[in-house]
Amino acid sequence: MLVLRGADIVDATGIRDADVAVENGEIVSVGDVPEADEEIDVSGKFVAPGLIDSHIHASMDGRPDVTTMNHDSEMTLSYRATANLRDALHAGVTSVRDLGSPTTLALDAGKAIESGLIDGPRVVACGQNVVMTGGHGHWFGREADGEAEVKKAVREQLKRGAGVIKCMATGGVLTEGAVTGSPELDEAELNTLVETAAAKHVPTAAHAHGTEGIKNAVRAGISSIEHGTFMDREAAEMMADRGTYWVPTAKALHGIVEQGTDAGIPPYAVEKAEEAGDAFEDAFRHALDADVTIAMGTDAGTPFNFHRDIPEELELMVEYGLSPDGALEAATVNAADLLGLSDVGLVEEGYRADLVVLDTNPRADETAWQNPVTVMSNGNMVR
Structure with a gap:
């Protein structure tokens, strides 16, 4: 002892x-x-x-243009994930939720950590994101259109052992051609996703920047809204009423806007991040006013958003209006509840x-x- x-x-x-x-x-x-x-x-x-990060990407390494991962082999991605998870652990992060990595990479990493093969935090993983054809993150997600395809895509991740199902309810910053706030999977598809996951008692998460996409996801019963950048007061109140978690990922936008195109980030991503950043402060105010439950998450792996720096998210959340006590709760008990971890x-x-x-x-x-x-x-x- x-x-x-x-x-x-x-x-x-x-x-x-x-x-x-x-x-x-x-x-x-x-x-x-x-x-x-x-x-x-x-x-x-x-x-x-120990801290709990509710939104990471184990295979991403903070490079300026994440789409260049497409040129890396699965073995290279695995080595990178091993290093990233080790960095997170050494930073004091003892549990994470991976919300999108190629194939079974994050699911396998979680098993390797659990067995003692590699060092890292406890991993709850979604497998691949469910995304519309050509939608945000299509280059590493599972493309699906219509209710039947969405159902099959979810069942594939459940078969692999996913502890959460992640989808793209709106466009995003890092995919060229995607409109950040525009709805992608529609409400019927989101309903199917939630119902299929619920049959196995598995929670869900939705990447959602725009207000319409956020509301679609909340009405469908999604467990957590990721980013929520353009959240308005009505969306915040809906989330609070239905117990939907918000994972703000302040570090994701911060890294892109702070570094800019001079650091090699694609111009389209910087332009979209700057637009989103202008709305994020309002979203945070709406969430706090409505008493939305917040769980800490960073989107670690996106440009200049390194796994070793995950604890910086708490400082950013406080800058946006959360108290230090509130940041502690978001990064411990709230995140544990969201991840379904009853003993951390x-x-x-x-x-x-x-x-x-x-x-x-x-x-x-x-x-x-x-x-x-x-x-x-x-x-x-x-x-």
């Missing part, structure tokens, strides 16, 4: 002084622990749950020993997550 001694424990329930005992990958005690096989003195520091996100007895040791209190300083002193995953020290 390993004991972390003298820490301030901080999570969504508050902050308290306690020792944390870990055995066989699990937190077995939080309180006064008299004896231990091994001890680590963390006096003056803060022990918090808190520092409590019976939870997985996915922990980070921080120098400052993350409930007061949202940047505390960016430089963890120690990272523990499943009871193993990885940093």
